[in-house]
Structure formats: structure tokens, C-alpha cells
Amino acid sequence: MFVRGLKRKCFDGEEDIEGTLAGIKAIPSYNLQRQSLLDMSLVKLQLCHMLVEPNLCRSVLIANTVRQIQEEMTQDGTWQMVNTQSTGQASLDRLVSTDILCRSSREQAEGKLVPDYSTFNKDFESDQAQDSSETMSTASSVQAPRNLQSNVWEMENPQENKGSFQKSLDQIFETLENKSPNSVEDLFSEVDNSYYDLDTMLTGMMSNSKMGHCDGLETFSSPTTTTSSSNCKSDLNELDHIVEILVES
Amino acid sequence: ADIISTVEFNHTGELLATGDKGGRVVIFQREQESKNQPHRRGEYNVYSTFQSHEPEFDYLKSLEIEEKINKIRWLPQQNAAYFLLSTNDKTVKLWKVSERDKRPEGYNLKDEDGRLRDPSMITVLRVPVLRPMDLMVEATPRRVFANAHTYHINSISVNSDYETYMSADDLRINLWNFEITNQSFNIVDIKPANMEELTEVITAAEFHPHHCNTFVYSSSKGTIRLCDMRTAALCDRHAKFFEEPEDPSNRSFFSEIISSISDVKFSHSGRYIMTRDYLTVKVWDLNMENRPIETYQVHDYLRSKLCSLYENDCIFDKFECVWNGSDSVIMTGSYNNFFRMFDRNTKRDVTLEASRENSKPRAVLKPRKVCVGGKRRKDEISVDSLDFSKKILHTAWHPSENIIAVAATNNLYIFQDKVN
Numbered sequence: 001m002f003v004r005g006l007k008r009k010c011f012d013g014e015e016d017i018e019g020t021l022a023g024i025k026a027i028p029s030y031n032l033q034r035q036s037l038l039d040m041s042l043v044k045l046q047l048c049h050m051l052v053e054p055n056l057c058r059s060v061l062i063a064n065t066v067r068q069i070q071e072e073m074t075q076d077g078t079w080q081m082v083n084t085q086s087t088g089q090a091s092l093d094r095l096v097s098t099d100i101l102c103r104s105s106r107e108q109a110e111g112k113l114v115p116d117y118s119t120f121n122k123d124f125e126s127d128q129a130q131d132s133s134e135t136m137s138t139a140s141s142v143q144a145p146r147n148l149q150s151n152v153w154e155m156e157n158p159q160e161n162k163g164s165f166q167k168s169l170d171q172i173f174e175t176l177e178n179k180s181p182n183s184v185e186d187l188f189s190e191v192d193n194s195y196y197d198l199d200t201m202l203t204g205m206m207s208n209s210k211m212g213h214c215d216g217l218e219t220f221s222s223p224t225t226t227t228s229s230s231n232c233k234s235d236l237n238e239l240d241h242i243v244e245i246l247v248e249s
Numbered sequence: 250a251d252i253i254s255t256v257e258f259n260h261t262g263e264l265l266a267t268g269d270k271g272g273r274v275v276i277f278q279r280e281q282e283s284k285n286q287p288h289r290r291g292e293y294n295v296y297s298t299f300q301s302h303e304p305e306f307d308y309l310k311s312l313e314i315e316e317k318i319n320k321i322r323w324l325p326q327q328n329a330a331y332f333l334l335s336t337n338d339k340t341v342k343l344w345k346v347s348e349r350d351k352r353p354e355g356y357n358l359k360d361e362d363g364r365l366r367d368p369s370m371i372t373v374l375r376v377p378v379l380r381p382m383d384l385m386v387e388a389t390p391r392r393v394f395a396n397a398h399t400y401h402i403n404s405i406s407v408n409s410d411y412e413t414y415m416s417a418d419d420l421r422i423n424l425w426n427f428e429i430t431n432q433s434f435n436i437v438d439i440k441p442a443n444m445e446e447l448t449e450v451i452t453a454a455e456f457h458p459h460h461c462n463t464f465v466y467s468s469s470k471g472t473i474r475l476c477d478m479r480t481a482a483l484c485d486r487h488a489k490f491f492e493e494p495e496d497p498s499n500r501s502f503f504s505e506i507i508s509s510i511s512d513v514k515f516s517h518s519g520r521y522i523m524t525r526d527y528l529t530v531k532v533w534d535l536n537m538e539n540r541p542i543e544t545y546q547v548h549d550y551l552r553s554k555l556c557s558l559y560e561n562d563c564i565f566d567k568f569e570c571v572w573n574g575s576d577s578v579i580m581t582g583s584y585n586n587f588f589r590m591f592d593r594n595t596k597r598d599v600t601l602e603a604s605r606e607n608s609k610p611r612a613v614l615k616p617r618k619v620c621v622g623g624k625r626r627k628d629e630i631s632v633d634s635l636d637f638s639k640k641i642l643h644t645a646w647h648p649s650e651n652i653i654a655v656a657a658t659n660n661l662y663i664f665q666d667k668v669n
Binding site for chain 1: 310312313314315338400401419420447448449450452469502503505506509556559560562565
């Protein structure tokens with residue numbers, strides 16, 4: 001939940017990023033931010049299932065958003081199954097301000113950010129290694145929504161279907177809880193220090209550890225949560241791990 | 250005190266019912282106005298409290314069924330007792346609320362404790378008489394309408410024939426007769442054969458205030474369908490379809506989510522419907538389907554914050570909206586314990602706050618303002634300082650007077666027009 005008086009990243013993010021990234025790689029691209037939104041949506045869908053029946057309206061709206069992003073990514077041609085090594089660098093790129101996604105297409109056309117396909121293709125080729133891990137988890141994420149959907153909607157299925165999904169969820173919760181450190185310092189202790197500063201600049205979320213994805217994972221009983229702001233390699237692997245479990249079930 | 254989940258005046262405005270997350274219903278009654286204290290125009294005091302729903306467990310699905318009261322709807326009064334419908338996610342109940350202020354005394358065959366007297370000891374015939382007692386208000390469940398909804402009930406609506414009512418969940422709407430609890434008619438079903446193809450759900454439904462064959466239901470895609478029950482038993486095809494074309498310049502990944510309608514209400518006249526989506530309230534003329542006749546911005550300053558609101562789930566908050574008695578003013582809630590009123594005739598609007606800290610009892614509410622740009626004036630509050638955990642989702646307006654009830658989390662505020 002918003003804490004009174006704290007500045008929201010989305011509102012100020014743009015200025016921070018532009019100021020501090022002078023000389024470094026450009027403003028997080030539209031595609032990376034879209035990816036971030038996709039990941040957030042998938043996490044939300046996964047966390048729908050608690051003790052009480054999930055809110056169907058919310059699930060449908062999130063699933064529609066996921067579908068919309070996937071369709072757009074398919075049209076863009078970014079939806080590719082590429083073999084990869086997951087690197088810490090890639091996980092950094094995921095931690096981008098989603099501010100750009102809040103803006104309407106009109107604002108984007110006005111020059112803030114234009115998804116220029118020709119430029120994008122060039123960047124994509126040159127950053128192959130960097131983006132490859134991103135697309136790999138994207139690819140595995142493709143399968144996740146389909147399975148998720150059938151599991152999310154089919155509340156009338158017999159008990160065993162629900163049971164196996166519930167079991168997978170328990171595994172997910174266990175995984176996340178075990179890897180979830182007890183304090184903010186622990187979160188970053190696993191992180192390579194060289195990434196830390198870049199992180200702070202990119203996301204602006206480090207100082208506001210209460211917000212961000214913490215809110216989406218509020219329903220956890222554990223006091224802190226793993227959020228995508230904990231940009232360690234293990235976090236990326238976790239997402240793959242979760243998706244694997246879901247795909248198998 | 251628990252979080253209030255629904256607020257509703259009865260048809261005369263004499264009673265105000267609230268339901269909460271713990272399954273309780275609290276009914277307030279308006280004091281009779283007394284000549285001794287003309288300043289204290291009828292205030293509302295607690296009249297009855299009862300536990301309407303209990304938490305349940307669905308063993309088949311291994312899921313809890315919340316006892317939270319989603320909606321309360323009053324029946325028009327037909328005798329000395331009051332009747333209301335209250336519902337949680339799965340079960341609707343008809344409650345009778347009645348007063349008892351006399352009791353019979355002097356039974357012939359029973360003594361005062363109720364025990365039967367020995368017949369051989371009875372030598373005299375006496376008839377019991379009614380003697381006054383302290384007023385007691387009793388609530389008894391008269392009907393329980395259960396096991397008719399697979400999905401979560403979001404709306405109930407009493408028909409103008411006063412014999413039937415409907416209950417709507419995410420995918421289906423059922424029509425009930427008050428006297429029959431083991432059957433209901435399914436009148437709308439939008440469940441796809443393959444659930445993976447589900448992209449739209451029902452979000453609210455209401456009967457027309459005068460035409461007992463007509464009802465509307467809204468969807469998560471921002472559409473409203475008006476159905477006529479005379480055309481077919483299953484109202485799969487709408488008689489009218491209300492949808493505003495999307496503004497392409499405002500399109501974003503959140504467009505669909507913010508277009509989802511959270512509440513739909515007929516005007517008292519029956520000529521208009523009002524819908525609430527995340528950022529606006531719209532008034533539609535039943536005779537014009539292609540766009541609303543009026544659109545009011547509730548909190549447009551949130552438009553640039555949609556991704557954060559998506560992140561913390563606030564974007565899924567379901568705000569309700571209400572008409573005043575004459576359909577000239579509409580009201581809806583917002584964040585930071587703010588609520589908004591729009592005068593349809595003068596086109597003026599006001600933002601007020603329901604908060605004990607910021608206003609004293611009986612003081613006139615001061616209009617509030619949210620500042621968007623850089624420079625904040627003295628009394629304004631900036632968007633970043635808004636408290637998104639303090640949301641006003643449920644409000645009610647007295648049917649004939651300017652009295653409003655505003656539910657702010659676990660507090661109920663009742664405001665009146667100032668009398669000079």
C-alpha cells in the first residue's frame with residue numbers, strides 16, 4: 001500500500017533516470033518496461049490462489065493484460081525462443097521504471113519514447129547476450145499463462161486437479177520463502193556489489209523497499225518478500241523454477 | 250469494529266443498514282424529530298445488530314467462503330416489520346426485523362416461567378393479557394437462498410413487482426421468487442464452454458425501478474447490456490448495448506482495466522443509468538447506446554499513476570456510485586477518505602473528506618482539493634501524499650432528503666445539509 005508522504009517512483013522516476021544515466025545506456029526501453037509489466041502480471045496471477053477463492057474479475061483483467069502484451073510482443077517479433085545463459089546483467093534490465101507504460105500512446109509519440117522498430121532490431125542484435133536471458137524467461141513465461149489460465153478458471157474441476165495445483169503453489173511458496181531474507185540488508189548481501197549502484201539509479205526502489213512488488217505479495221505470511229528489486233541471479237532462476245513447476249502441473 | 254462493506258437506506262430513509270466484513274448487519278434508525286430540540290434533526294441511532302452470515306468452508310474445493318456482506322437491499326415496507334436481503338459471496342438471506350414491545354402475561358396453563366402447570370391444580374379460567382415491555386428489536390432469517398451460485402455474488406436487486414429479485418455473480422444472473430428457496434431461474438449466462446476463452450465477467454446488475462421486465466448488467470469490458478425478460482427465458486441477447494468507443498489517444502496497457510465498470514445504478518426516474526469505472530462516473534440515457542450523455546472525472550490525477558496502482562492492486566478497487574432523491578446530484582468515493590459530488594444541472598462538483606481529524610462534529614465540511622502540478626497551495630494536498638489505504642467504496646443517499654451515509658473503512662459517517 002502507499003505510505004503517506006512517500007514519493008512514488010512512477011511520478012519522479014523519469015527525471016531521476018534521465019539525470020543519472022547520462023553517459024550510460026539509454027533510458028530503459030519500452031520493451032524492457034513492457035517485459036517488467038508482463039512479469040508483474042504473471043506474479044499476480046500466480047498469487048491469486050490463497051485460502052479463499054480468487055477474485056475472478058481481477059484474474060480475468062490481469063490475464064487480458066498479459067494477453068495484450070504477448071500479442072504486441074508477437075507482432076514486434078520480440079517473442080523468440082532463444083537459448084541463453086542467464087546473467088546478472090539481464091536481470092538488471094528488468095528492474096526498470098514502468099513509468100513509460102503508464103503514459104498514453106499520444107505522449108509517447110510526442111517524443112518521450114518512440115518504439116522505433118528499425119532501431120530496436122539493431123539494438124537487439126548488438127545486445128544479443130544481454131537480451132537473450134530475458135527472452136528465455138519470456139519464452140518460458142508464454143507457456144505459463146496458458147496453464148495458469150486453465151488452472152485459474154477451472155474452479156469446477158475435480159479435487160485432484162486443484163490439489164496438484166495447490167501442491168505446486170505450496171512448492172512455490174516454499175521456494176520463495178526460503179530464499180526470502182529477513183531484512184533488506186540480507187536482500188542485497190547476495191548481490192554482486194558492482195551491480196548495486198546501477199540498481200539504485202535504475203529503479204530508485206532500493207530506498208523504498210516497502211513499496212514496489214512488496215504490495216503484490218502482501219498476502220505472504222513472511223514479513224519480507226522477494227521482489228524483482230532483489231536483482232540477484234537467484235531471483236531470475238526462481239521465476240524459471242516457478243514456471244517450470246506450473247508447466248509440469 | 251469491522252470494515253464496512255455495504256451501506257443502504259430503506260425506501261423511506263428511516264432506516265440505514267450497514268454490512269461488514271465479519272458478516273454482521275447493523276441497522277440505524279432515525280430519531281423522531283422533537284420540538285424541544287429543533288437543531289437536532291433526526292439523528293441515526295443503532296436500532297438492531299445481528300449476525301447475518303457466518304464463515305463457511307467448501308469441502309469440495311477446499312476453499313473458504315467469506316462471511317463478508319457484499320450487498321444489502323431493502324424490501325418496501327408492507328406491514329409493521331422490515332425486510333431486507335443480505336448476501337455474501339454465495340448465499341442470499343431474507344431477514345425480518347420486527348419490534349416487540351408487549352408480551353402476554355397470565356397464561357392459564359403455564360406459569361410465569363413457562364412451565365406447564367399441573368392440570369389438577371387449575372381451578373380458575375383466566376385469559377392472558379398483553380402488557381407493555383421494554384422495546385426489543387428482533388431479527389430473524391425468514392428465507393435462505395443457497396447453492397445457486399458457483400461464482401461470487403456481486404449484486405442483488407429487488408424487482409418492482411416486489412415478488413421477485415435477482416442475484417448476479419461473475420458469470421450468471423439468477424431470478425428468484427421470495428417464497429421459493431430451492432429453485433431459481435437462470436436468466437443470464439456468459440460462461441464460455443471453454444473457460445480458457447473467458448475474457449469478460451459480469452460486474453453489477455440492477456432491475457429497472459418501474460418496469461419489472463427490464464434489467465441491466467455491466468461488464469469488466471466497460472459495457473452495459475439492457476435485457477427484457479419478455480423476449481426469452483434466457484436473456485442471452487440484449488435489447489440494448491451501451492458502450493463508448495475507446496479514445497485511441499488515451500490507450501495504454503491499462504485501458505481495459507480502468508474501463509471495467511464497478512457499479513451501475515438506475516436513476517429514480519428510470520430514464521438514466523449511471524456507471525462507475527476506475528477514473529470516471531458516466532450518465533447514460535437509455536435511449537442512446539453509443540455514448541454517455543455526461544462524463545465526470547473523479548480523480549483524473551491518477552491517470553499517470555496507473556502502473557503503480559496496478560502494482561499495489563488499487564486499480565482493482567470497486568467504487569460504488571449513488572443518485573440523490575431527485576437525480577440532480579451524483580456521488581461517489583475516492584482515496585484519502587475523499588468523496589465527490591457532481592451537480593448535473595450546475596455542473597459544479599465538490600470534494601469532501603470523511604475524517605474525524607479534519608473536521609469537528611456538526612461543523613460544515615470544508616471542500617478539499619488535490620493539487621497536481623508543482624506548486625501546492627496552502628490547503629491543497631498533493632497526489633503523492635494521498636493515502637490509498639483510506640478508500641471510500643460505499644456511500645448512500647437518503648431517498649428524499651439531503652442526508653448521506655459514507656463508509657470510510659470501519660467508520661460510518663452521516664452528513665446532513667446544514668440547517669440555519
